[in-house]
Amino acid sequence: xxxxxxxxxxxxxxxxxxxxxxxxxxxxxxxxxxxxxxxxxxxxxxxxxxxxxxxxxxxxxxxxxxxxxxxxxxxxxxxxxxxxxxxxxxxxxxxxxxxxxxxxxxxxxxxxxxxxxxxxxxxxxxxxxxxxxxxxxxxxxxxxxxxxxxxxxxxxxxxxxxxxxxxxxxxxxxxxxxxxxxxxxxxxxxxxxxxxxxxxxxxxxxxxxxxxxxxxxxxxxxxxxxxxxxxxxxxxxxxxxxxxxxxxxxxxxxxxxxxxxxxxxx
Numbered sequence: 265x266x267x268x269x270x271x272x273x274x275x276x277x278x279x280x281x282x283x284x285x286x287x288x289x290x291x292x293x294x295x296x297x298x299x300x301x302x303x304x305x306x307x308x309x310x311x312x313x314x315x316x317x318x319x320x321x322x323x324x325x326x327x328x329x330x331x332x333x334x335x336x337x338x339x340x341x342x343x344x345x346x347x348x349x350x351x352x353x354x355x356x357x358x359x360x361x362x363x364x365x366x367x368x369x370x371x372x373x374x375x376x377x378x379x380x381x382x383x384x385x386x387x388x389x390x391x392x393x394x395x396x397x398x399x400x401x402x403x404x405x406x407x408x409x410x411x412x413x414x415x416x417x418x419x420x421x422x423x424x425x426x427x428x429x430x431x432x433x434x435x436x437x438x439x440x441x442x443x444x445x446x447x448x449x450x451x452x453x454x455x456x457x458x459x460x461x462x463x464x465x466x467x468x469x470x471x472x473x474x475x476x477x478x479x480x481x482x483x484x485x486x487x488x489x490x491x492x493x494x495x496x497x498x499x500x501x502x503x504x505x506x507x508x509x510x511x512x513x514x515x516x517x518x519x520x521x522x523x524x525x526x527x528x529x530x
Contacts, residue, residue, distance in 0.1 A: 267283075267307065267310060267311075267314065269303040269304075269306075269307055270299070270303065271288075271297065271299045271300045271303050272285060272286060272287050272288050272300060272303065272304070273285070273286040273288045273325070274286075274307065276316065276317060278316055280465075280468075280469045280472055281316055281317060281318035281319065281472040282317075282318070282319050282320070282321060282465060282468045282469055282472050283311060283314070283317045283319075283320045283321070283369075284320070284321045284322075284323070284465070285304070285307065285320065285321070285322045285323070286323050286324065286325050287300070287322075287323070287324040287325065287329070287330055288324075288325045289325075290324075290325045290326025290327065290328070291326075292331070292334060293326070293327065293328035293330070293331035293377070293378050294324040294325065294326070294328050294329065294330045294331060294383070295330070295331050295332060295333065295334035295335070295337075295338075296330065296332065296333050296334060296338065296382055296383070297334050297337045297338060298337070298338060298341075298353075298356075301356050301357055301360055302356060304360050304363075304386075305356065305359050305360040305363045306363075308320075308360070308363035308364050308367045308371075309363045309367075311367055311369055312363075312366065312367045312368055312369065317369060318369060318471070318472035318473075318476055319369055319370045319371075319372065319468040319469070319471045319472035320367070320369050320370070320371045320372070320468065321371075321372050321373075321374055321461070321464050321465055321468045322371060322372070322373050322374070322386070322390060323373070323374035323375075323376070323460075323461055323464065324375075324376065324377075324383075326377075327376070327377045327378070328376065328377035328378040328379070328383075329373070329374075329375045329376055329377060329378065329379045329383055329387065329399065330378075330379065330380070330382065330383025330386060330387075331378045331380050331381065331383055332380045332381025332382045332383050332384075332404060333381060333382050338353075339408075354414075357382065357414070357415045358415055358416060360386070360389075360415070361385060361386070361389045361415050361416045361420070362416075364386070364389040364390060365389055365416075365483075365487060368476075368479075368480035368483065368484075369476075369480075370391050370392070370468065370471040370472075370479055370483065371389075371390040371391050371392075372390060372391065372392045372393075372394060372464045372465075372467050372468045372471070373386075373387045373390035373392070373393045373394065373464070374394050374460045374461045374463070374464035374465075375387055375393055375394065375395040375396065375399040375401070375451070375460065376395070376396040376398055376399050376457060376460050377396070377398050377399065377400075378400065379395075379399055379400065379401040379402075380401070380402050380404050380439075381402070381403070381404040381405065382414075382415060384401050384402060384403045384404075384417075385403065385414065385415040385416065385417045385420065386415075387401065388417065388420040388421055388424060388450075389415075389416065389420060391483060392452045392467060393450065393451045393452050393453075394451070394452060394453045394454075394455065394460055394463050394464040394467060395442050395445065395446070395451040395453065395454050395455075395460065396442065396454070396455060396456070396457040396459075396460040397442050397454060397455070397456060397457055398442070398457050399442045399445070399451070399454075399460075400439045400440065400441050400442065401439065401440060401445055401450065402433075402437055402438060402439040402440070403417055403421070403433050403434050403437060404437045405417075405434070405437060406434070406435060406436070406437045407437035412433075412434030412435055412437070413434070417434060418430070418434060421433060421434060423490060424449060424450055425448045425449050425450050426448075429448050442454045453467075473529065474529055475508075475511070475513035475514075475517075475529040475530075476513075476529065476530060477508060477511045477513060477530075478508050478511070478513060481504045481505075481507070481508060484504075485500065485501065485504065488500065489501075512530055513527075513529045513530060516528060516529060516530070517529075
């Protein structure tokens with residue numbers, strides 16, 4: 265798809281190779297609509313191979329990152345659907361998370377204000393989370409009578425914070441503040457509210473200067489190896505690391521070291 269989404273903002277800085285996606289319904293705390301879900305999914309699918317993009321920042325305009333599904337445009341509309349129609353919707357939401365995880369570019373979430381429901385799962389699906397001091401987060405699904413296992417939350421969250429803390433967050437649906445989210449490892453960094461996007465971009469730019477193939481393999485391995493035993497994981501890593509040694513970035517690192525310069529990774 266051409267990268268000109270209608271339901272959110274998209275920019276690309278060719279000098280840093282960082283793309284920025286900004287959810288842009290600030291008057292609704294960036295609540296998601298059917299269109300936003302679909303365009304986000306398609307954009308992440310495209311960014312997997314988009315020339316000139318080496319890292320991605322995902323953020324929200326205004327007072328929130330994302331407050332979840334829009335109460336009127338999604339939640340109210342779902343009551344008019346039968347099971348087949350509901351399944352069609354849940355497959356779309358799951359496909360968005362799958363697209364974020366399968367995108368080989370590092371994805372950095374810049375979180376502020378409310379990070380709730382589907383917004384919290386989208387944040388968890390990103391590789392790294394830089395949060396403002398205001399960024400309170402909750403996986404609200406049980407609070408509205410649904411399962412906490414939504415959009416891959418019960419797969420993602422234990423890998424970030426552990427089974428016990430994930431169980432509490434998904435079963436209670438309670439908000440936690442930025443300090444607590446950072447303490448349990450859900451947020452990687454917490455900064456002043458006005459600095460969150462700049463900090464996330466700085467981190468994304470650092471990743472964009474890294475070895476793209478090596479970073480893609482790292483992301484894939486972090487997902488794959490969770491369910492492997494040690495023997496299988498070691499076998500996987502022997503294969504992919506040997507492949508990385510054939511990648512030009514490995515040679516570039518060696519040549520840069522010998523020349524006492526910074527490597528210029530592809």
